[in-house]
Amino acid sequence: MTVVSSMLSKGQNLSLPEDVERIDVVIGWTETEVAIDPSALLLDADGKVSGDRDFIFYNQPESPDGSVRFLGASATEDGAQTRIAIDLTAVPDSVHAVALAGSVGSGTFGEVGKIAFRIVDGAGQLLAEYITADATTESAFQFGEVYRRAGVWKVRAIGQGWDSGLAGLATDFGVVVDDDAETEPAGAAVAAGEATETREESGAPSASRERANSGVRTAKKPVKKAKPIEFKLAESDAWQPARLFSVVGVGAGDEQERRATSALISTMQAVRPFARALYSRMGAPVGLFEGYIEVQYDRGDSKVIPDAVLKVIRGSRVWTALLEVKTGTGKLKREQLESYLDVARKKKYDVVVSLSNDVPASAGELPVEVDRRKLAKVALRHLSWAEIAHEARMLLSHGGIEDELQAWILNEFLRYLDHPRSGATEFTDMGRHWVAVRDGVTAGTLRASDQKAVSVADRWVSLSRHLALRFTAELGVTVKHVLPRRFRSEPAARNAAVAERLAADGAFEAVLQIPDTAGDLVVVADIRTNKIRCRTTVTAPAEGTNARRLSWLLKQLPDAPGQVQLEAAFSTDGNETCEHLEVVRDNPKVLTEGRSGDIVSFTLEQVFPMGNRRSGTAASFISSITSAADAFYGSVVQPLRVWVAPAPKQATSTQSEAVAIDSPPTE
Secondary structure (H helix, E strand, O other): OOOOOEEEOOOOEEEOOOOOOEEEEEEEEOOOOOOOEEEEEEEOOOOOOOOHHHEEEOOEOEOOOOOEEEEEEEEEOOEEEEEEEEEOOOOOOOOOEEEEEEEOOOOOHHHOOOEEEEEEEOOOOEEEEEEEOOOOOOOEEEEEEEEEEOOEEEEEEEEEEEOOHHHHHHHHOOOOEOOOOOOOOHHHHHHHHHHHHHHHHOOOOOHHHHOOOOOEOOOOOOOOOOOOOOOOOOOOOOOOOOOOOOOOOOOOOHHHHHHHHHHHHHHHHHOHHHHHHHHHHOOOOOOEEEEEEOOOEEEOOEEEOOOEEEEEEEOOEEEEEEEEEOOOOOOOOHHHHHHHHHHHHHHOOOEEEEEEOOOOOOOOOOOOOOOHHHHOOOEEEEEEHHHHHHHHHHHHHHOOOOOHHHHHHHHHHHHHHHOHHHOOOOOOEOOOOHHHHHHHHHHOOOOOOOHHHHHHHHHHHHHHHHHHHHHHHHHOOOOEEOOOHHHOOOHHHHHHHHHHHHHHHOEEEEEEEOOOOOOOEEEEEEOOOOEEEEEEEEEOOOOOOHHHHHHHHHHOOOOOOOOOEEEEEEOOOOOEEEEEHHHHHHOHHHHOOOOOOOEEEEEEEEEEEOOOEOEOOOOEHHHHHHHHHHHHHHHHHOOOOOOOOOOOOOOHHHHHHHHHHHOOOOO
């Protein structure tokens, strides 16, 4: 396969390789306080949409023919990203270009930092990239377009913005926007939505499709959340409700995989929002989902039996994936995945998906390398059980499930995954080299070039991403594991750097960026001291005395443990003081007396015991890391707020004059 990779400048274009049939458009940004909602417009020869259904955005996530669809958003080490999939072979001949844009609901594009517009193929190979930081006051922005000339698909970097938001962008491309429509009553809206969903997924024409040019609403639909089913008639706490997915009799190996696969597929069939969340990660269109387990295929003289076959039907198009599942400590094998790729190519299927307890260190990484020539016609994607559980918790905790029965089914599925017998653990093992590497650090004999150290370093980065996924699901915001940009596409260099730090200092470090917190959550695992240190640094108020700055901090932490260390950094270089929080509460002056300069920042740190075992429960290294991060976030990071300067005050004389002017004259 021909691979082309090029950095584009504004206005520049590039031809895509002829053998590329499907692409993902990835829009990434660095500042996650402002979210970008992607959109795509299918344009005719005049640069306009032929109908409102050719406008793809959050309220309309797929084109009528399924050629363009929104895949969702995710966190990255550099910020956040969102994806739009384009099947170049399915784009109608009447469409000359696909405009690729985005909008922000509040704020401007000047607040999102650098914006990356990338084109990648089905194997994740970068084909073209355009980086811009030119945006200022725009609330909608066109990053580029994918277009065809003389039968050849090309990509062009554009970089044009609108101050009028998504509605203004859509109107300029010929979309009829109707944001003034009255809101339906809640019950009617739900009923209409269910009817439309059923008809559209089966391929039947819907009322909304028939009114394609009656105007679209760019306002986001409100998120609704179902109340969980409550069991109230039990006569004692010992009574347990019947479980949908029983763990009784679950063995190991093949039995675990069959049970977990069956539970997953049946839950996806019963809970449509959950199915959509998962199959959109695999590149499927929105449609009616069906799943089948252990289907046999002929491959020469042998049989190939994937764990499941996933199908999504949208109109006349059928999307198909082969699923290979591993549970427990089972590892994916290159030969097995390549045999599935061969079958998928022969059957003209879309993708092979691997599912295991492997949590790749960054999104898009594959736990097993395969022959890239086999990815010319079929994509290969990976999901971890941690991501499956993450999607389920997000839907249950933060909206997306409106039906009580669906909420109960999804809760039952999560309960099954959480049971040790399911084999679908989130992240519980540091790998077979953990003990040797740990002992090497303690003895001082570990070297960065040791491949065992590199292997354990990769597991640490995966654990760090696992922490980010857990916090994301619990908090309902995108939490990212921060890594230097240079390591984003170079996992080997990343792992080497982590191994070098481990050999030199005997420590791992993870930095988690959580939106709306006063500082990052830093987790350090010190193997030599057998301790975990969690810390965060916040900027001190820029006004007032040092006593007032300290009081501002202490008032926010009334319930923080007294053993938390509090360090104050002063404006004079090298001038810091540190005491335990309980000491500072009794005598605040102990932190400021005899110090010159103003306090510019506070660092809070708490030490936790570290588990040694490579896997398992309470005594394991992983469990001690997750429990320490959870505890420190809840007691220290969560209560802290960024200092905000008060509004400037008017002079007393000016206020008096204003009152006199505005007051009616007295008689």
